[in-house]
Amino acid sequence: MGSSAKKKREKKQDFQKTKLKVGKTKAKAANFTDTSFKAKSIVLNQQSLTAAAPSIDQQFTHQLSLCSSKTDSQRRDAINYLTNTVAERPNNLPLPVATILPKIQPLILDASNSVRAALTKLLRALPPAHIATHVDHILLYVRAGMTHLAAEIRTSSLDVLEWLLQTAGQELVSCAGGWLKTLQCFLTLLGWQSSKQEQAAGNWSSERAVSFGKPGSAASKLLIKQLNVLTMFLRAGFTDATSAEDAGPANASCFPLCSTEHQVLYARSNPFRGLNLFGAPKDAENAMYDDAEARKRSFDDVAVRAVARGIQAAKQEGGEIGRAASGLEKALVDGMGEFHRDVE
Structure with missing residues (x-):
């Protein structure tokens, strides 16, 4: 009974005529806003309501x-x-x-x-x-x-x-810590063992092989950059603030006084900070090395042999790594002079 009534309603719908709307559409309200557009972002030209804009400062x-x-x-x-x-x-x-x-x-x-x-x-x-x-x-x-x-x-x-x-x-x-502490950081990155690490290792060989990587790889480029920056670092450490060329004309202009730059106070503030008179005692890594002579002696005691071995290993790679190692070797030989004995 129910199924036959449903069939009659469906059959009746097939013969019904749809009524079409004729005439004008309903007018839109006065406050109508069209929201059919799509945008990823909305940029406001004026975001401040104040009359005076903030200054550059x-x-x-x-x-x-x-x-x-x-x-x-x-x-x-x-x-x-x-x-x-x-x-x-x-x-x-x-x-x-x-x-x-x-x-x-x-x-x-x-x-x-x-x-x-x-x-x-x-x-x-x-x-x-x-x-x-x-x-x-x-x-x-x-x-x-x-x-x-x-x-x-x-x-x-x-x-x-x-x-x-x-x-x-x-x-x-x-x-403070700018010379030896930064130098130890370079040695750790390059895998070069310093004299302190060698003594701690005893007779066992604890030297880690450096991963040179393939030419052009990220590891190879990073190693080349490390060698180049280390070269700049050593050249700055092996040179005094006032070189002999700069001191020559100054000494000639104040004749008969000679080497007056060694007797006057530093031009910078706190000239006796290297003595650490009122501070806590510092170890060798955190100490200050104001002159090139002190930096050369500390480098000779701590890292010269490790750097010399690392340079020889890097030079055997050839290519850009070998050229960077050769530049580092030249800076080492030129800077250390009589202190350096292992690379020459």
């Missing part, structure tokens, strides 16, 4: 605070803004370098490649004259980046170290 301070943002793109855009502002006003910065560096130097260990690349551009845009007094703090993050697990962070940290050597090389190798 205020914008610079705001962008500097965004360097610690959780978003990678926001950190990158903030650093790019700081770079453009510093490039436009190198002699009249909105904030002193002593305020800028503590905010941006933790980004040396940032996980984003674009953020670290932008940071390197910002550091190179800063006035070089204001970097010397902050080298020891930057070097802490650089050494942490050089020993990082990620190869990209190790590479970008070497870029920052290269910039430091070009900007304030003498301050880097003469600050």
Whole structure:
């Protein structure tokens, strides 16, 4: 009974005529908004309702605070803004370098490649004259980046170290821990055992073979960069702030006084900091080596044999690695002079 009634209704629907609407459509309301469009983003031309726009100094301070943002793109855009502002006003910065560096130097260990690349551009845009007094703090993050697990962070940290050597090389190798501690960091990266590590190992051979990698690979490029930056580091350490060529005309101009630069006080602040009169006692790695003679003696005691063996192993690879090792060998021979006996 139920099925026959259902069939009758379905049959009746086949013969029903649909009614067509004729006439004008209903007018739209006055406050009607068309929402049929699609957009990925909405850009507002005016985001501030205040009549006076913020000054450049205020914008610079705001962008500097965004360097610690959780978003990678926001950190990158903030650093790019700081770079453009510093490039436009190198002699009249909105904030002193002593305020800028503590905010941006933790980004040396940032996980984003674009953020670290932008940071390197910002550091190179800063006035070089204001970097010397902050080298020891930057070097802490650089050494942490050089020993990082990620190869990209190790590479970008070497870029920052290269910039430091070009900007304030003498301050880097003469600050507390700047010479031996950084040198031990290089030896650890390259797998070259120092004399202390050899004594700790005893008669057992604990020297780790360096992974050179295939020519053109990421490991090979990283090794070449490490050798080149180590060459720059050794050249800066084996050279005094005032060379003999610069001291010659000065001595001739003040005749009959000779070698007056060795009797006067340092021009920089805290000239007796190397004596560490009021600080805690420091070990050899954290000590300060103000002159090239002291750095050469410490290098001869700690790392000269390990570096000489590592150079010979790298030269056997040939190619770009061999050329980088040859440049390192030349810097070692030229700098050490009578101290060096193993490479010659």
